[in-house]
Amino acid sequence: MKYYDKLIFELSKPGRIGFSLPETLLADKQQLPPKKPATLGTVRGGTASEAQRWGPKDVFQGQAAAGSRIWREAPLDLPEVSEVDVVRHYTNLSQMNFGVDTGFYPLGSCTMKYNPKINEEIANLPGFTGLHPLQPNETVKGALEVYVGMDKALAAITGMKHFTFLPCAGAHGELTGLMLMREYHQSRGDTARTKVIVPDSAHGTNPASAAVCGLDIVVVKSKENGLVDVDALKGLLGPDIAGIMLTNPNTLGLFERDIKEIAQLVHDCGGLLYYDGANMNPLLGVVRPGDMGFDIMHLNLHKTFSTPHGGGGPGAGPVGVSDKVLPFLHIPRVSGFHGNFGIILRAYAYILMLGREHIKLAGKLATLGANYIKESLKDCYKLPIPTVCKHEFVFDGLLEDNGVTTLDVAKRLLDYGFHAPTIYFPLLFHQAIMIEPTETESLETLDAFIAVMRRIAEEAKADPEMLHGAPHDTPIGRPDETTAARQPVLKYE
Numbered sequence: 001m002k003y004y005d006k007l008i009f010e011l012s013k014p015g016r017i018g019f020s021l022p023e024t025l026l027a028d029k030q031q032l033p034p035k036k037p038a039t040l041g042t043v044r045g046g047t048a049s050e051a052q053r054w055g056p057k058d059v060f061q062g063q064a065a066a067g068s069r070i071w072r073e074a075p076l077d078l079p080e081v082s083e084v085d086v087v088r089h090y091t092n093l094s095q096m097n098f099g100v101d102t103g104f105y106p107l108g109s110c111t112m113k114y115n116p117k118i119n120e121e122i123a124n125l126p127g128f129t130g131l132h133p134l135q136p137n138e139t140v141k142g143a144l145e146v147y148v149g150m151d152k153a154l155a156a157i158t159g160m161k162h163f164t165f166l167p168c169a170g171a172h173g174e175l176t177g178l179m180l181m182r183e184y185h186q187s188r189g190d191t192a193r194t195k196v197i198v199p200d201s202a203h204g205t206n207p208a209s210a211a212v213c214g215l216d217i218v219v220v221k222s223k224e225n226g227l228v229d230v231d232a233l234k235g236l237l238g239p240d241i242a243g244i245m246l247t248n249p250n251t252l253g254l255f256e257r258d259i260k261e262i263a264q265l266v267h268d269c270g271g272l273l274y275y276d277g278a279n280m281n282p283l284l285g286v287v288r289p290g291d292m293g294f295d296i297m298h299l300n301l302h303k304t305f306s307t308p309h310g311g312g313g314p315g316a317g318p319v320g321v322s323d324k325v326l327p328f329l330h331i332p333r334v335s336g337f338h339g340n341f342g343i344i345l346r347a348y349a350y351i352l353m354l355g356r357e358h359i360k361l362a363g364k365l366a367t368l369g370a371n372y373i374k375e376s377l378k379d380c381y382k383l384p385i386p387t388v389c390k391h392e393f394v395f396d397g398l399l400e401d402n403g404v405t406t407l408d409v410a411k412r413l414l415d416y417g418f419h420a421p422t423i424y425f426p427l428l429f430h431q432a433i434m435i436e437p438t439e440t441e442s443l444e445t446l447d448a449f450i451a452v453m454r455r456i457a458e459e460a461k462a463d464p465e466m467l468h469g470a471p472h473d474t475p476i477g478r479p480d481e482t483t484a485a486r487q488p489v490l491k492y493e
């Protein structure tokens with residue numbers, strides 16, 4: 001353990017400060033009228049001991065309604081550290097993390113591709129970051145135009161008519177889309193449609209969003225080849241079905257070839273088709289959900305369109321609709337309050353920069369990379385579905401059973417500087433390893449990953465015990481997964 005691996009509280013020495021402020025305003029703060037609330041800025045700008053005196057109690061002083069109930073009784077115990085301690089502490093912490101900027105991150109279903117920094121720069125331009133949603137419209141025309149341009153771009157990419165930018169995540173988009181579906185049926189007096197069909201390979205958010213929307217979930221099975229069982233689907237369709245939620249390519253990375261027939265069947269029974277577009281990456285510029293017969297869809301701008309995904313960062317899940325559903329989309333469709341503007345801006349810059357021609361390449365290269373890894377490793381990892389995949393595919397653990405699990409493989413990858421793929425999802429296989437390399441990786445990176453995966457397969461034969469204990473070279477070894485999830489220690493005591 002390095003010296004700076006200590007918690008910041010352990011580095012604290014009374015009276016040590018990171019910077020000094022001129023005395024002026026703060027000097028006679030004691031005389032401020034009691035009703036005047038100190039701003040949060042005052043607390044953050046002062047030294048630790050000032051913050052102790054001017055803690056949340058003062059922040060809430062002007063808000064009688066908040067009441068003394070939540071006033072702090074003991075002084076706030078903030079760490080007192082010098083600037084260099086703070087810098088080293090957080091710089092070291094940042095290096096204990098893993099991100100797409102530090103290494104290969106083949107997280108299936110979640111598209112962790114490299115996001116060009118130029119899009120970040122554009123979203124950071126002061127003319128954009130300084131905007132306020134309450135500004136008069138005539139002062140924010142450029143920003144509103146971004147929504148209009150983005151609506152057009154996404155409509156061209158997906159074949160939908162129009163989009164709403166309100167939803168801030170994929171799951172949020174799903175809920176919005178399902179509410180539109182419900183509205184569509186109810187406006188026609190068709191109130192018996194309370195069920196939504198979801199394949200057994202679906203992302204967990206699909207049934208979850210349906211349940212939150214008050215719909216009952218009917219599961220349609222996949223066939224041996226990983227595709228929706230159309231005969232089983234026929235048996236489920238009826239006057240109680242509001243629609244079906246599909247992702248295509250599905251979570252096994254397989255294109256649902258029967259999509260035209262599925263769309264026909266669902267529409268004939270009076271239902272709508274919802275497209276989970278979180279995995280739009282392989283289809284960019286090649287195939288459009290609108291042309292496949294989908295009526296409602298969401299996109300994950302974080303994942304496909306230049307915003308890193310994961311760790312609960314900001315996202316955007318715009319929802320697009322066909323002509324049929326358009327009357328139920330909120331109006332105005334463009335306003336200063338719509339969604340995570342910075343994410344939309346970044347995605348717009350990304351799309352314009354790629355343009356019509358190059359956007360096609362993204363999906364094709366992502367597909368090529370996934371198939372390359374799949375074919376290069378199938379002699380050491382179990383490949384339950386051997387057909388050509390799209391942007392991702394699933395192994396079912398090691399080919400040879402030495403008691404080494406998918407979790408062991410995933411943990412060992414960290415020792416070699418690779419982030420683990422998605423594991424134990426989808427639920428169709430017991431030892432699922434879901435790999436999605438994305439289009440942004442070089443052949444050398446893919447080859448290095450393949451070499452390490454092969455090496456781990458060798459280690460599994462020679463020394464399974466060593467793998468059960470992996471990772472060995474990371475700041476934290478292998479925590480007890482259950483305890484870490486159920487009783488996380490997130491607070492310094």
Ligand SMILES: *Cc1c(COP(=O)(O)O)cnc(C)c1O
Nearest residue numbers: 109110169170171203205276278
């Ligand atoms: C990531 C993902 C979602 C959910 O998106 P969030 O932004 O995490 O809510 C839904 N469906 C699929 C297929 C996904 O990969």
